[in-house]
Amino acid sequence: DTEVTQTPKHLVMGMTNKKSLKCEQHMGHRAMYWYKQKAKKPPELMFVYSYEKLSINESVPSRFSPECPNSSLLNLHLHALQPEDSALYLCASSAGLSQPQHFGDGTRLSIL
Amino acid sequence: GEDVEQSLFLSVREGDSSVINCTYTDSSSTYLYWYKQEPGAGLQLLTYIFSNMDMKQDQRLTVLLNKKDKHLSLRIADTQTGDSAIYFCAENGSSASKIIFGSGTRLSIRP
Numbered sequence: 612d613t614e615v616t617q618t619p620k621h622l623v624m625g626m627t628n629k630k631s632l633k634c635e636q637h638m639g640h641r642a643m644y645w646y647k648q649k650a651k652k653p654p655e656l657m658f659v660y661s662y663e664k665l666s667i668n669e670s671v672p673s674r675f676s677p678e679c680p681n682s683s684l685l686n687l688h689l690h691a692l693q694p695e696d697s698a699l700y701l702c703a704s705s706a707g708l709s710q711p712q713h714f715g716d717g718t719r720l721s722i723l
Numbered sequence: 724g725e726d727v728e729q730s731l732f733l734s735v736r737e738g739d740s741s742v743i744n745c746t747y748t749d750s751s752s753t754y755l756y757w758y759k760q761e762p763g764a765g766l767q768l769l770t771y772i773f774s775n776m777d778m779k780q781d782q783r784l785t786v787l788l789n790k791k792d793k794h795l796s797l798r799i800a801d802t803q804t805g806d807s808a809i810y811f812c813a814e815n816g817s818s819a820s821k822i823i824f825g826s827g828t829r830l831s832i833r834p
Binding site for chain 1: 753754756764768821824
């Protein structure tokens with residue numbers, strides 16, 4: 612079992628829908644991350660938050676909007692996604708930016 | 724640039740040892756990691772090693788680090804069917820917050 616919890620596990624949405632992915636950790640970690648993983652590929656970093664502030668945005672399209680309401684929660688708001696955005700979205704957290712990252716089980720997203 | 728390379732496939736017989744190898748380019752890495760990903764699941768942090776260590780052992784897992792050759796290996800003793808997964812080698816390179824992943828090695832177990 613992972614200590615990083617992601618919901619929902621699966622999400623199917625149309626290109627005009629708005630949805631959100633949620634991530635929660637209670638390990639007291641101060642850094643949280645969003646990754647995108649396509650099939651048979653390693654994860655690709657999307658966003659990094661440190662102490663609830665956006666630290667890194669890896670040139671992600673604006674249809675993905677991250678939010679960190681508090682130190683335990685990380686959201687990813689989705690709007691007007693494209694079929695190529697279908698992937699496994701992974702959340703991770705670490706005690707600090709240079710510390711080992713712990714991943715959740717991911718949300719498998721399908722865009723119709 | 725930063726790069727992590729590993730072979731794509733490894734097949735071993737149940738009960739044998741598995742050795743997964745990885746090479747990396749950035750000598751400034753603080754940590755080097757092994758992550759395990761089972762089908763349909765997220766990444767599990769299997770083990771990691773500080774860059775100032777040569778070896779780390781944790782039950783059936785042994786990590787060896789050769790800093791001179793920038794080579795990392797993961798040995799799994801007494802490989803079981805539950806070890807079937809993709810294993811990602813990774814380093815944090817010159818960026819404190821960004822992990823550089825290898826392409827992953829798919830480990831399959833033969834009866």
